[in-house]
Amino acid sequence: MAYAESRIIRVIKGRRPKVVVIGGGTGLPVILNALKEKNAEITAIVTVADDGGSSGAIRNYINVVPPGDIRNVLAALSDLPQESKDIFQYRFDSSDSFFAGHAIGNLIIAALNEMHGNIFDAVQSLSKMMKVDGHVFPASNEPLTLNAEFVDGSREAGETEITSKDKRIKRIWVTDTNDDKEPEAVLPVLASIMQADAVVLGPGSLFTSILPNLMISNLGEAVRQTKAEVIYICNIMTQKGETDHFSDADHVRIINKHLGGNYIDTALVNGAKIDMSKFNPADYDEYLEPVSSDFAGLREQNCRVITDDFIDQRHGLVFHDGEKVAKEIIDLAFEAHCRRGENNG
Template sequence: MRAVALGGGQGLHATLSALRRITPDVTAVVTVADDGGSSGRLRRELGLLPPGDLRKALAALAGEEHELWRAVFQHRFGGTGALAGHAVGNLLLAGLLEVVPDPVTALEEAARLLGLRGRVLPMCTEPLDIEADVVGLDEDAAAVRRIRGQVAVATTPGQVQRIRLHTAGSPTSTPTACPAAVRAVLDADVVLLGPGSWFTSVLPHLLVPELHEALITTSAARIVVLNLVPQPGETAGFSPERHLDVLCEHAPRLRVDAVIADADSVSTPDRLRRAAESLGASMRLDGVASGEARERHDPKALAESLRDALAAVRR
């Protein structure tokens, strides 16, 4: 089974960790708009794709016999010098991206080093910028402010209404999808959206025209995995069904086959069911949260839920 997961950060890591329990043919399509931390520093200094989310996806799909390299890839330098806060994998990817100009080829080389079970692709081959319309930042609660940058959008104390995406440094440009990512979505048997930072990791995939169209036209089963808790700033106060409403607002033509949510995270199942049905989807409520951290998915439980959702879609 050819599976494609779209997202970024810890949410994509959880999805990939679950999918690798189901099939060895997993492709991660990763957002490239991060402008904070180690990734943001490397992006600003070298003009490269931000490597952090790409690194996390590679680590999630690394072969079991490459555990040492996985740990080294994820290791961050301490101290107070120039390397402080940088992940080893970020630096390695930055070097690869400078030596091998094609990001897809560079990621294939990193995949060989980690014995990858699957493939990691960037959403676009150039870094992107996110802009958001945000309310609640002024005395007039309805006043709309434009917030720029992934970190600023993710941490705004206001409420995000809508986001836009453009090529870095070119506010009027439309981003161009990585052709390999578009082909992976079109050829897939199942495509997953979420979990993850809804406005900065999940929705950006729908704002790249070629990727948007591929998600709409693919014959793959399309499954949305909802977050376990709202995220402070980005989706504070959001109900599970509000996440689906926002998805529909950004991609009204998108149809979905199944929506997976954690049973303990949904207080009004009927509302979520109606929101899922408005996208053409059935709803699954399963126990998919980690026992150690309620805000994170348990990969084994999520894998079982995905198996059941796929079986239901096939029926």
């Protein structure tokens, strides 16, 4: 059904497209902001396996789910005045030895976790205080440890340790940091995936931001079972220690392999040439080169490919153009919603 027709249906039924975005990292808020501008009903499911920076330090001190990605997502979806969001995002200067490097929001999340006894309720409470338009769900209610097996057969635990090895990763999995329980997502996380029109993976680090969520067994199963359009926003640049020399098809292949089948319905792939003279690698030394294109490899995996100039190269950085990506997501969400209605009819 054409996009114009879908917009009419949306007005008649008064229904916002339901979009679930799964991931973490710096690229996620860009997409969430753009989807918010397009009036999507957003649920962000955020990774909890980070162990670096302020998040890692807080996690080590008080055994809480790492709050950094959650903090950034809350800020992206908040309807508070910008000044209030700036305070929430403020990071103490390194000259302050006690609070050095910590963001105020991370400390607030840690405090609420202690007050509520779990991270899920803490984030829901903070979402209300921050007037979040949508839902922010930690992927798990418990801190998780990321584990990896490398191509050479060796293994390592912990995101920071894994990426520092600079080895090709064969597979990853997650374990509960505190005990031997099977990691699980709570019911609202699963329900959001099953009720979605579109489930979006990325953008973000393949092995450390996207796959850790999918390796939570019941969350991965929900992605396999959902009738939503499962969309992968392909990364623009390869990442040192994770996706060296990967093509777009390689990224999708790794996700599908971890899910156990061809579950990516559509890949959004940048087709524009990157002006490397505008790219300042000193700011992002973990990135190596533009992700190469392998259209045939994507089609072999029964993956629809949408290619466009999806990049924003202002200020010497390379980010996704949130507005363009969000438009494609909304179009695909409406298509999926209409298909579901036709099948139910």
